[in-house]
Amino acid sequence: MRAERASKPVTVRAAAKINLHLAVGAPRPDGFHPLDTVYTAIDLYDDLTLAAADADSLAVDGPPYVDVAGIPTDASNIAVRALAEVACGGAHTVRIGKRIPVAGGMAGGSADAAAALLAHDRLHGLDQSDEVLLAQAARLGSDVPFSLVGGTARGRGRGEVVERVEDAGTWWWVVVPSDTGLSTPAVYRHFDVLRPDAPSQPAEPTELLAALATGEPVRLARTLRNDLEEPAIDLRPELGTLIERGEVEGALRGMVSGSGPTCVFLCEGRDEAMAVAAGLSATYDVVLPAMGPVAGAHVVTTG
Numbered sequence: 001m002r003a004e005r006a007s008k009p010v011t012v013r014a015a016a017k018i019n020l021h022l023a024v025g026a027p028r029p030d031g032f033h034p035l036d037t038v039y040t041a042i043d044l045y046d047d048l049t050l051a052a053a054d055a056d057s058l059a060v061d062g063p064p065y066v067d068v069a070g071i072p073t074d075a076s077n078i079a080v081r082a083l084a085e086v087a088c089g090g091a092h093t094v095r096i097g098k099r100i101p102v103a104g105g106m107a108g109g110s111a112d113a114a115a116a117l118l119a120h121d122r123l124h125g126l127d128q129s130d131e132v133l134l135a136q137a138a139r140l141g142s143d144v145p146f147s148l149v150g151g152t153a154r155g156r157g158r159g160e161v162v163e164r165v166e167d168a169g170t171w172w173w174v175v176v177p178s179d180t181g182l183s184t185p186a187v188y189r190h191f192d193v194l195r196p197d198a199p200s201q202p203a204e205p206t207e208l209l210a211a212l213a214t215g216e217p218v219r220l221a222r223t224l225r226n227d228l229e230e231p232a233i234d235l236r237p238e239l240g241t242l243i244e245r246g247e248v249e250g251a252l253r254g255m256v257s258g259s260g261p262t263c264v265f266l267c268e269g270r271d272e273a274m275a276v277a278a279g280l281s282a283t284y285d286v287v288l289p290a291m292g293p294v295a296g297a298h299v300v301t302t303g
């Protein structure tokens with residue numbers, strides 16, 4: 001969220017997230033679930049380029065593992081919704097270079113929304129405050145404020161109230177996307193079926209925050225938690241098999257990312273991540289080593 005000003009096309013890079021702690025409470029009257037979560041941003045990015053134009057247009061491309069066909073190119077695209085939210089008049093071309101799996105539980109759409117908000121601000125030289133951008137982000141989705149902030153941060157409310165937390169580590173991951181996405185609302189609905197006794201206050205990440213401050217991966221692995229893992233695996237039993245396999249290959253811990261179906265594996269370091277990735281590649285087509293934490297949405301090119 002650094003201030004850079006430009007009237008030429010602006011490219012903003014925004015990262016995928018992993019929920020290191022995702023504690024979910026009983027649904028609120030508005031249907032959303034209260035969360036206590038700790039997000040971390042990893043070096044798997046979407047790049048969004050915004051330019052002023054005579055007519056609106058949107059184009060998306062990405063490597064074969066990205067389900068480009070599953071991304072709407074009309075007004076329902078969340079990047080387009082973000083621009084509509086902040087519309088200052090005038091048309092835009094939007095180009096999204098997508099690397100974050102679609103409907104994968106890694107906040108891919110949220111990353112694009114955050115990128116669009118920041119690109120719009122910089123393209124038009126608005127230089128709005130972080131508070132204004134964060135409020136715009138929260139209106140677009142629960143994960144969008146974190147996509148702006150990046151690093152490692154705690155999220156409360158429905159996930160949109162974010163504050164940075166101390167993180168002394170460089171964490172190495174292996175990311176394994178699925179061919180077919182999972183609907184976030186469907187996973188929350190299944191959580192409600194499996195956990196009718198969910199508490200109104202979600203569990204706090206006390207042990208996890210202490211582990212983050214030590215920078216020790218073995219300790220972090222012991223404290224990872226995702227309350228949406230059980231419903232995601234119940235909907236997609238093959239995810240349980242994948243998690244077991246990654247741990248056999250040497251990961252400290254495997255887990256479902258957010259609402260899934262992407263699975264992520266925390267490893268002791270870079271070499272171990274490469275070895276786990278090589279082992280999983282024998283069976284799984286797309287296996288992506290990654291590290292974090294990395295920055296939130298930021299300008300990479302202007303003009």
Ligand SMILES: C[C@](O)(CO)[C@H](O)COP(=O)(O)OP(=O)(O)OC[C@H]1O[C@@H](n2ccc(N)nc2=O)[C@H](O)[C@@H]1O
Pocket residue numbers: 019022031032033034035037105107110140141142143144157158159184185188258259
């Ligand atoms: C699963 C997570 O990725 C974990 O970080 C998020 O909770 C989902 O965040 P998101 O995709 O930005 O979600 P939103 O676009 O705000 O909401 C999509 C849908 O997810 C469900 N939802 C989302 C967040 C939340 N705290 N409770 C919910 O029940 C609701 O059905 C909502 O209609």
Ligand SMILES: Nc1ncnc2c1ncn2[C@@H]1O[C@H](COP(=O)(O)OP(=O)(O)OP(=O)(O)O)[C@@H](O)[C@H]1O
Pocket residue numbers: 070071072076077078079101102103104105106107108109110112113143181182184258259260
């Ligand atoms: N720019 C976008 N990129 C990806 N999907 C989009 C976009 N705009 C709208 N969508 C729609 O949103 C749905 C959810 O996509 P997204 O990739 O954000 O899921 P997700 O990563 O599981 O989200 P989260 O982790 O925040 O719950 C897609 O199936 C698609 O129909």
